[in-house]
Amino acid sequence: MYDLNTYLIISAALFSLGIFGVMTRRNAISILMGVELILNAANINFIAFSRFGGMNLDGHIFALFVIVLAAAEAAVALAIVINIYNNMNTINVDEASAMKE
Amino acid sequence: MVEFTFWFVVSLTLISAAIVVLSNQLIYSAMALLFTLFGVAGIYIFLWADFMAGVQILVYIGGILVLIIFGIMLTNRISSVRLSQTNMQQGIGGSVAIWLFLLISLVISKTSWFQVEAVEPVETVSGIGTLLLTKYLLPFEAISLLLLGALIGAALLSRKEN
Numbered sequence: 001m002y003d004l005n006t007y008l009i010i011s012a013a014l015f016s017l018g019i020f021g022v023m024t025r026r027n028a029i030s031i032l033m034g035v036e037l038i039l040n041a042a043n044i045n046f047i048a049f050s051r052f053g054g055m056n057l058d059g060h061i062f063a064l065f066v067i068v069l070a071a072a073e074a075a076v077a078l079a080i081v082i083n084i085y086n087n088m089n090t091i092n093v094d095e096a097s098a099m100k101e
Numbered sequence: 102m103v104e105f106t107f108w109f110v111v112s113l114t115l116i117s118a119a120i121v122v123l124s125n126q127l128i129y130s131a132m133a134l135l136f137t138l139f140g141v142a143g144i145y146i147f148l149w150a151d152f153m154a155g156v157q158i159l160v161y162i163g164g165i166l167v168l169i170i171f172g173i174m175l176t177n178r179i180s181s182v183r184l185s186q187t188n189m190q191q192g193i194g195g196s197v198a199i200w201l202f203l204l205i206s207l208v209i210s211k212t213s214w215f216q217v218e219a220v221e222p223v224e225t226v227s228g229i230g231t232l233l234l235t236k237y238l239l240p241f242e243a244i245s246l247l248l249l250g251a252l253i254g255a256a257l258l259s260r261k262e263n
Binding site for chain 1: 118176189205229237248
């Protein structure tokens with residue numbers, strides 16, 4: 001219905017918003033949300049190329065692996081964030097920048 | 102009608118993604134992320150990826166988003182303080198993001214992508230299942246080990262020290 005470029009532009013917009021979030025947010029969990037946006041943009045690209053590039057389902061498998069990695073990353077990152085909060089009482093990344101207490 | 106639905110889904114995705122990165126309230130960001138993920142699932146459906154749309158909703162919204170909201174609840178005193186957050190260096194970040202978007206758009210429009218005419222599949226689930234257990238068997242097993250490692254690591258990291 002729509003061509004490949006439409007989906008690629010949508011994905012590029014989502015990616016840029018994610019980059020903006022990662023660069024400007026101070027709260028560690030907000031940065032994580034920006035990373036999720038970036039991963040979603042990558043997934044849209046994978047599936048769009050799979051749909052228009054004649055790669056059958058291989059792109060879907062890659063997107064599936066990206067989703068699994070995102071789940072693992074979110075679990076570990078939130079565990080680390082909670083630890084940082086318990087130790088330093090803040091999760092703003094510019095305040096919690098000391099390498100040791 | 103289909104066209105209207107498509108652009109509705111796309112605008113839902115992008116507008117709520119903008120709210121995710123711009124909102125001052127942390128919990129509003131998380132709620133906007135929910136709509137973004139729903140919108141991305143809708144885009145998957147427009148790309149004939151029915152199984153991936155289901156996985157997106159199950160894993161992202163049912164798993165990762167709940168985890169993120171848990172993280173917000175655990176790292177903020179929600180009863181006493183407003184869940185506010187501030188952005189830093191918005192000017193630099195915004196201009197870098199806009200230039201990045203323009204650059205990527207330029208590259209996308211200048212490139213002549215290899216494209217083939219495809220027929221719409223009836224369903225993708227059986228194909229994905231076959232690929233996972235034949236061509237991608239080793240990555241599939243490796244990623245299950247990675248998930249196990251991440252699970253143990255997260256549990257180990259977040260427990261109380263005794």
